[in-house]
Amino acid sequence: MTANTTYPDNITALYARLSQEDALDGESNSIANQKKILQKAAKDKGYTDTIFFVDDGITGTTMKRPGFQKMIAAIEAGYISAVFVKDLSRLGRNYIEVGKLTEEFFPLHDVRLVAVSDGVDSDEGEDDFTPFKNIMNEYYAKDISKKRRIVNKMKGNAGIPLSPPPYGYIKNLEDPRFWVIDPEAAEVVRCIYRLALEGNGPLQIATALGTMGGAEPLGLSNQQGRL
Template structure:
């Protein structure tokens, strides 16, 4: 999709969708942005070269053309097939869509057959070498050892089979500033955590039989040509060809590592199944925005189920713990819900009007902020062409080298793209701002279901709460800790300001 401006109706959008049969058709970012603009009333007409460019999933294409577009009064035109929703000549569309999907399915089958034949004949199916190897310059299909990365692999295996755990290995690699495989593989990769090795990365490396010199095909497979999701195959489906490239570790070392992994997996599987935490999927860190992990009480060090910031658990330098006990959360949320219930019982109309009034004030403030940001972005976008012109003149005069010119132009391109994306987001927020009376009705209806409740339950939390942000606790004195949270309810968000 080309980037297109957001403006008031009417807007004619030429949507020539590029479709690749191996991708998930309707999960393209620009397509999703177009549909969002359709729902926001910013699009009057969608034009495609032909139906296959719009999509090859006949069910979803029919849903968009026959249900979604008419619902938002959007005209759909397919040029090649001479179809126009306003003229009502879409009778052949289901058949055309079905033929398009058959074509995609046939291509997918041929691709799978080709990949299967290559894999069964010993051809390596990976597109690039794994960490520890590189392509042989003389034979691009062969792998040779990358000694720098291979030294890291040997160290990881040696530490693991000698009894070191994944946490100890990750800590050692971080302290010695060893780049992660992702950072090492890309010279241009920028990361705030280039040495932050995770357990999953280490476990993946320790499980790769390729380090013994073997080729392992069909570890994974795509579920369907309609879906990008990849699933892992059981080992019995793997096809292994031994001694196809130089080995980094011995088979004895690899077998010892697999035995340790198997023992730990067995211990984990034998643990009793724990219940889903009461605040599952609603707790977030108020500072970094990441989810909070549960820490189960064990009777020795932790005497109550509690939650901590997931970022802090991985790297304490990036965020603080934001520690809070589940008992404290229950008390704070229970008291907050009881306040609105008592208000509802005393005067439902007053509660509804006050919430709507507060939401309007909040939306007006947000709209003003977004509008101001759009003005700032427009000023900068108008400045960039002049900067480009001056830079080009300086290059012609010899004041700027070709390398510096290319770097600055690239940074200006990146800045322009980011600013345009941010501008679109701001405009979406501005256009979507409205009096959310419907959301208030939803909130009050759900609140009525739990009048005079005795005990907070996971069902209530799921029904009422959208998210809870946990702040770092305050300490008025060395002996007192005050937990701080922000509760956002479904339909109305954070309405604590209404009570002030």
């Protein structure tokens, strides 16, 4: 991997990551809050030449994150001398991959790692609890994923849709969790089915809808090629 951007030598990387699940924790885990924490921590340790690498809305269970990959490329190119993160879970929630970073990759490239909230600083010696923290971070991600599947299954069993309403339906104004038929769009859907049952193909159906004058007001003019 090579860096696509040229950075100054000995720059300090401030890496912030937020997944959709982390966002539920509120302001404490927000990207803006992470940036404030990282800038202060870097300044306190004498690092002023810094650059942010950010992944917003991306889970830590994958290491294929654009901002993270750019940071790794910059490290491999020799530009980065230190990496600051709010906590180890920002690096990722994969125990094996994060372990490779902290125990092999960063030391190999002579990069100082500081995880502010976890009290980890590689220049101050090894933290015996770091592997356990990585394990718990991975467990957290798996637990969240398991709970989400359970919640989705319960919603499905209760008849609650798990996706946005398709064409022909709209959200129920009285209870947005459920769908109700959109009368105007539903008539177009019924018309499409009638035309299809009569043996018409997609092009003929699109032409017929346009001829009937229903395409434009119902927003179908841009969808004719997909009908």
